[in-house]
Amino acid sequence: MTLFFLVIDTAREELAWVRAGHDPAIVFDPDNDSFEEIGGSGMALGVDEKYIYGEQSRARPSKGRVIVLGTNGVWEASDLQGNRFGKKSVYDAVRMHHHRSASEILDSIFCAQTAFQGEAKKEDDATLVVIKIKK
Numbered sequence: 001m002t003l004f005f006l007v008i009d010t011a012r013e014e015l016a017w018v019r020a021g022h023d024p025a026i027v028f029d030p031d032n033d034s035f036e037e038i039g040g041s042g043m044a045l046g047v048d049e050k051y052i053y054g055e056q057s058r059a060r061p062s063k064g065r066v067i068v069l070g071t072n073g074v075w076e077a078s079d080l081q082g083n084r085f086g087k088k089s090v091y092d093a094v095r096m097h098h099h100r101s102a103s104e105i106l107d108s109i110f111c112a113q114t115a116f117q118g119e120a121k122k123e124d125d126a127t128l129v130v131i132k133i134k135k
Helices: 086-097 102-117
Strands: 003-009 014-020 025-029 034-038 056-059 066-070 128-132
Touching: 003 066, 025 086, 066 086, 066 102, 086 102, 102 128
Parallel strands: none
Antiparallel strands: 003 014, 014 056, 025 034, 025 066, 066 128
């Protein structure tokens, strides 16, 4: 099992996270029209009982930034021809809808994925969390 545990500390204005084999979080900066993945090392849970997971941290992103956490079932979704939805499609949806609420951004990603897949069978779970920094 993989895990990405993220804490947004508003008092200290900091992000802190632990990654256990899960895909990195994605941070979109609309001011620079840029994406950054925040990850760090960490193996999947249950692989090595003696493994010590390290906490990563950084300054909390400023107002307007969007943080996306997701399972690989989102970007690895395939259409009938076997093409993958891809992270670029996630980035495109975030870029296009970043001015909207977190819920609307999340919906736009899933709508784009559903349209891309068409009648193709869903092979994996697709889970997303979208966070929009307001202050």
